[in-house]
Amino acid sequence: MKATNGAPAKKSLAVAFFCAAVYFCSYLTRKDFSVALVAITEATGFPDSAIAFVPTCLFFTYGIGQTVNGAIGDHVKPHWLMTGGLLLSAACNFVLPHCPGVPAMCVVWGINGFAQAMLWPPMSKIMIYTYSGTQYGTASMIISLGASLATVAGYLYIPAILSVASWQTVFYFGAVVVVICAVAWFIYSTHHNIAGSNTPEVAAATDTPSTAKSPKMPLPAVLTLGFILLDVVLVGMLRDGIETWTPTFLKEIFGGSAERSILITVILALLGCACVVLTTLVYRRFFRNELVFCGTVFLIATVFALVLLFANGKSMPANGKSMPLCAVTISMLSAVMHGANLALTAYVPKKMKRFGHVSTVSGVINSAGYLGAALSTYIIASIKETHGWNTTITVWAALAALGILLSAVAAIFWRRLTKPSGTQEES
Template sequence: MPAVKLSPRQSFIFSSLCCLVYFTSYMTRLNYGAAISEIADSLRVSNSLAGMALIGSFIAYGIGQPIFGLIGDRLPPRHMIASGLVATALLNLAVANTGNIYLITVIWCFNGLFQAMLWPPLVRIMTQTLSREAYNNASVGVVAAASAGTIGVYLLVPLCIVLSGWRMSFAIPAGLSLLVAGIWFAGARKFPSQSSGGAMNPVTEQASGKAVPLIFASGLLPIIAAIVLQGALRDGITTWMPTFIDDNFGLGNSFSILSTAVLPAFTIISVSAASFVQRILQNEVRTATLFWAAALVTAGLLIALYNANAIIGIALMACLTGCMHGINLMLISLLPVHFAKFGKVATISGILNAFTYLGSAGSIYGIAAMSGRFGWEITIVVWCAMALAGVILCAFCTKRWHRFIAKAGQEA
């Protein structure tokens, strides 16, 4: 993969830099959602009006993924990532100093757009700099860093609100983002393989082509459908888990929101397990198929036990979202590596991640409407059907994907 092989110590340092970047991206992206109720109360606006910033940011982030994926295969990823961190820092500072909800909405939409500058070039520079094994380990670390960022946001925001007000929950992450931008820009330049640009090996120039033909040649279309389902289950369940708990067990909003803190722990366990299985199977789609099967079993248990006990319900939903994070690791983090030799790793990564957020956007509205009209039992049955569809889609693509990566490996 890389032009220059790094020592284990160098790989660890570089992987830590990547984890720090992604931790910071979560601290500067999730803080609005965590503080939204306080923002609405402080500015004396409705929750729905305050929520428009979240919706706009979500859409902008999804649109930005393929755009910056294309750009990320052409511009130096080190510079793109540093620019994205600086931009999101300035936008967080702008929110901290703004008292108009309409202006905040516009600012936060741009924040979502500039956040999309981070993931595609990060995948590209990781493939350029790390060996395949080190890349796989770093991908698990990046997911763990995202989980740590989620926990960090939900600890920082309440503390800031109590001590100083909601504006501090944007000022502190902004300062962190500026600091990390400097650390990243200075630290990443020490690793020489990125100087090779898009030509990671001699095959890249010969095999380079447009992304769409590669998508068809590799059989990615059914996998993209599975990615949409994965995004829908992952973010839909995470968003509405507190409502599920309150509706079924009447434990109140505070406990229900606090219960979501178990999700990052299950995420770390799941991605570690997925990475272990992948080292054995050496096929990302086959590994994803197994995790879809585990999700199907979990959803089936949830149908039977969802209202039996709060702890059981929380544990099963955490397992289900954990399976989705394992699938996300396979299909969003590891799968695009195979397109590095075509010079399209950032492009493919951005496209696939955009479809994740397409599923996420649909589920946030869909789960609310379905659970409100038909109840949670029918909603969970639909989750079970989605998991079954995921199994079928990935199982259907397993052999074709194996042939594609084998052929690509022979060409390299």
């Protein structure tokens, strides 16, 4: 489906908006447990230490599922895989309120994590074989915005439901929304010629699926992908890890209510939306190498981390610390990484299309990001409890600086790897 200035472009963008709607709805049934966690704990009486394993199970199976479903997505029609993931996630949300204890919740929510992982790899494949040029960047931006806006929506509608109904209603509501979305997506995708769906494997040199067999990925491509995966791990550690701990940081340093923590989380998600749009525009205007762009983002993140370290320095008295300055810098430190994440998870698989196995590559890259997020969650907790926030912020700055180095090295290999295909296909 080639984009032009006429009707075909509008039809093509409809696929992007539909995929964004699918991602939006899936996030509602992925984030609902974490948002409603306090209400669930209060209602069930389960200890925090036990119930914390439930979202951890989703995190774990989602990361593994990205790789597994990425491989499956290269042999199964992507719109079928996405529909199955939505319906399985809805089923898990229907079942969870009936679980008698934490072990059962862990099993159900672990299955939900795998179901959620059935969405991104095939969705990425559809986008890559539907769009080209700057329109691909626009489509990727639209889908990323869908995920960020879903986070905002979750922190708005779930407290509203909890104010008038039980915590179980949160999951029933999410399940109903996802079922409706799955039906709508299945009807739409089966009545339209969705790119990437005609054959299990696609030709490497065209935008249209064919019966040609994909070439094996050469060793230089594998080595370059290894550097990229390390970069993605760092992005996950800084984006999701800092996002997780931002409300805690501000509450411990400056005090405040749970309501303010929720507000801060919403603001973080909105900043993420803004950064997705801004970085897409900046990338199009000034960059052609995704890894050079990521190195620039890591440099900006390093600056924010150093400013945050100064603002929260030991020499600064508690009453002299500026909450607005700390809030802005820690929020931006996390938010700018959305740009690097978009470049690595969306643009890199597009450039590697000529090697085939698009769904697998997309799944592996996305899985690395969640590995980084998981590592950050536990590592940062340990550092914070043992050495305090200043050391924690120093670690964030060091990770960002390491990202600059890794991106610089990876950019050299990436330039050589993508040179044969030219630069005609801009993101």
